[in-house]
Amino acid sequence: MPVVSDDGHDNWQLTTGDWQLFFMESVLGRYRNLVILVGVLFLQVLGLAMQVKRAGNDAENTRLIRIWVVGAITPFERILVWGQNGTSNIWHNYFYLRGVRAENRELKDQIEQMRLEQVRLSEDAAQARRLQTLVAFKEQFISRTVAAQVIGSSGSDLSRIVYIDKGENAGIRRDMAVMTSDGIVGKVLLVYPSVSQVLLINDQSSGVGALLEKTRLQGVLRGTANGEVALERVMSDEQVPVGETVLTSGGDQIFPKGLPVGTVMKVANGKDLFLNIKIKPAANLSKLEEVLVLVEKQERQATEEGVHVRAADILAQRLPSVPDKPATATPIPGVAPAGAKPIAKPASTSTAPKPTGTASPTAPAVKNPSASSVPAASTTVQPAKSADRPSTRQKNSGAASSVAPESTPTEAKPTEPNPDASQSKPASAQPKPADSTTPAPAAPTQPATQPPPAESSPQ
């Protein structure tokens, strides 16, 4: 500010305010752009720091602003996917039908083979249920899934997420499991009204409880920075074979136990006494199109409720040498796959059909020699030991022992003559009470039609 001195001249003296003004005008004017840059960067770093500090509530704090952007982008993605699907459908449904007839024939063959496999699996499942009942396990069931289509991704290398076209309106909630028919994909991270964000299992922040199928070693599945999947927390003194299947362990409370995760691709020594196990995901995470969101799962005590099929009965169906039932024999509902053709082979036949043939009329038989003679209540009286002893299983089914070794792949090894089998008296055929959990001896079901002992010996 100019100050008039005694001699009448203006004397410029700068006050503090003037200095500030000078600073503002010179520095800010000269470096205005740089100052704005620093300011904008500072604000963003501040915002970033706040999010990192509140990492636990990050999703909630930034939800609104994310909704705006996602809401602006996803309609276009929906339109794009819709257009792609329309074009693809026109092509595949009208123009590209070459070879469909041959493919149809192949599929029918596969169905026949799978029916055979289904019977085997039904038996195993029934046995597993019985064992679970015995030890009072809790089972998790996938009771409802919602199919959704992948409509986009984060577009970023570091954030491995995808968007699906189903959201809160379709019943999807946070932390629901997402999978394909091949294996697990990830979990729902954020839910919007009509879309959801799915965190893939190869994201760095993802974690899934997993176990190795054969060795039953448990670990934690995590994504790596370069998009791979690794199984952590497996001690380095464990033997993990390459190629072993990895399943979900259920420990994360998101994925039910037993869903396929992938296979072991590479095993190396890691840090801190743990192995570094690389996993190849079962689902193709880079080419996801349709996924299933597990919206409802039930956990209940293992029971045999609704399973009125005995393993012995199923076994009996599979055996080509089972003698024909008397006229009173009735098929058990739910046993035979739809359209299965009963095996109309006489008991004396010695030519066992090939079990793995193509579309052959050797589909699992419906007729069950023991079906009508034993009430469903007897399903609970299978001995615990019988689950892991084929010989005992055969013992339970009078007809089972008559199988030719080459008749079924799973029973290819006929058992040694079992002394228990000879003790199967008609008296023991009385059904046990339904609540009986004590291992019971054999439950022969049709002493009258039991094949002669000579046939039960292994070939």
Place this chain on the structure above:
Amino acid sequence: MPITYTSNAQVDVYRFSIPVTIGVPLLALFVQASLPRSFAVYFDLPLLVTIFFAMARRSPVAGLFTGAVIGLAQDMLGSNPIGIYGIAKTVVGYGASSLGVKLDVENAGARFLVTLGFYLVHSAVYFSVAHLLVNMTQTWSWSRGILAGVANAFLSVALFFVLDKFKQRT
């Protein structure tokens, strides 16, 4: 055509209509999110759009705000904390517009080099922020960075040629 300008009088400053200003970045984000992951990890369309707008406007303030907005929007599509892309693209927007004042960036060769350089700058800033501030596990790969930079640079030459049609001289 001179590569460098001798005075500001030679600098052409462009502006864009509001639909283009909003629509092009949104379209870039949308396409980026719709790309198959194998492509998305190499191409960064929002970055190219940021560079283009910043260089065309030749205003560092406009450039840095363009970069900040596009980067923050890109952050919101991901699951990581918001601001990582924002910071990286703010720096790129500022740098590109500052460079646009000094260089002839309408030459295809210059555009290629500028894009390649800014892709690496963007990657470096992103890596630093993610690694140092957010503590995300990152692996830096020169070969991958350069490969992606070259891919983006090639794409930018074609993309900028198309976007040039939307320029309006001030």
